[in-house]
Amino acid sequence: MVRWGARTMRYLRLFGLFFRVGMLNELEYRANFFIQVFQTVLGLLVSLGGLSIIFSHADNLGGWKPDELLAVVGIYFLVGGLINLVIQPSMQKLMEDVRQGTLDFLLTKPEDAQVLVSVRQVQIWKLVDIVLGLVVLIVAGVRMGTVITPWTAVSFVLMLLAGAIIIYSFWLMLATFTFWFVKIDNILVIFQSMYEAGRWPVSIYPAWLRVILTFIVPVAFAVTIPAEAAVGRLTPAMLLGGLALAAAMLIFSRWFWRFGIKHYSGASA
């Protein structure tokens, strides 16, 4: 346990360092910050506009009340921000490095390669999404006026964590395919648009799409299930299921990554 703790601390410190580099990097280009704020606010307004139109015609959507859906929107921004903060840029950098052969440098470093590829590219302005997502979530919570029980709080945090792990593992597996196919950017675009679907609870979609969004592209675990937890609708079985799936995907994606890296042969002989 002590070793695990020390290792986790070390990885967090590494992430902190890369975060610092990301900041140094971004501060060179100040305009990006304002563009990001604009983009996030715009995205949020579109979401809220959608909500108000829907609820001017109906008083619930797939069993979700207006304020509950507001929580979904908040979580959507929160998780999306997390993905775009570090997971997506790091994985994109991995693909670029495989194509250009610069992954070699990373592999000669005396540190777990998976950890290095997973944290080394940080788009700090995506913090804006995370902060705004949190704000929306808090507003939704206040409007719902429910008392936050320990169960709600703990299950929400656990499901958010599980969702992040599931999405991370999913991305890692996608990115690992570059070792064989080299150029797979298109897959990432597909993921991006699938994630857009997470704006709404998956329960509003037809069954076939729900299956895809839950098990093939695990958007449900990233947004809908943490939202269920936040509004206090999560069952213990769902909680255990989510945690088990997160653990399984983490283990499997690590195995797959290691398998992929064995096949890596560099861009030039």
Add this chain to the structure above:
Amino acid sequence: MAVIQVDNLRKVYQVHQREAGLGAALKSLLVRKMDEVRAVDSLSFQVEVGEVVGFLGPNGAGKTTSLKMLAGLLHPSGGEAKVLGYTPERRERGFLSQITLVMGQRNQLVWDIPAIDSFELNRAVYRIPLSDYKRTLDELTHLLGLEPILNKPVRNLSLGERMKCEIAGALLHRPRVLFLDEPTIGLDVTAQKRIREFIAEYNRRHEAAVLLTSHYMADVEALCKRVIVIHHGKLLFDGDLSDLVAKFAPTKTISIHLEDDRADLSAYGEVISREEGQITLRVPRAETTRVTTRLLADMPVTDFTVQDPPIEDVIETVFAEPDATALKVN
């Protein structure tokens, strides 16, 4: 003790073949014909502590593939490599923290920030204690003249400055084995010289073993007493640079100074140049002594020198052979 020990190392690549044209390209989406390429074929050699060895061969000879196997990036298809007693492809921490890889054609420094910030990252990844880091950084800054460039964003540096920073970043952890893949490529003569001198100095100070590939013979001549030549993945020569010339240069050049520069000398050897009494002849190596004696006896020679051809030319002859393995000497 051998720092690098390579026995019968092999690497076979599977590459897909495709004919030219759109039709073939479309077809290759479905069916791919795979071909085997032997990038490295039964390579064996050793490198001792503190040795600087030039690793020579034309493009595609298998140099980079060999270096990558030794650095633990590629799994060998056969044979065995040991570096500092470790098996490289296991990528153990003890191994990785004692080696470094520099590739002249690829950068590892972060583009938009000053090199010094990238160095900090390396310090964390290699877990270098702060005092050691400061000492090494001071030394590298001094030797490479990095003072004025460390705090500029890497994207604003010239190619030469960038390469100096790349090399410094790759040596912060004081590796004992250096794999340098064309570290001077694209640099101007001054920058090349600077880096060459630095590598020699680093090797002298820290007894580090260096395996270097370069297409610039000046690098090799300045740094490497010993060279390993490979071609089509096979070992062609392993020994002193001077022996390489003796073994592979089939000719020598004789330059003489004659008063009468119109004299017909074709009977003695192939005339390469003739300028204001200065005539250069190419003669078979074995006949150098005989031709020289005859020339001196027959002609009113006022001055003469006998030389080995330039090392570039020697290497070129080696690789120009249709089947270079026929020349294999070991």
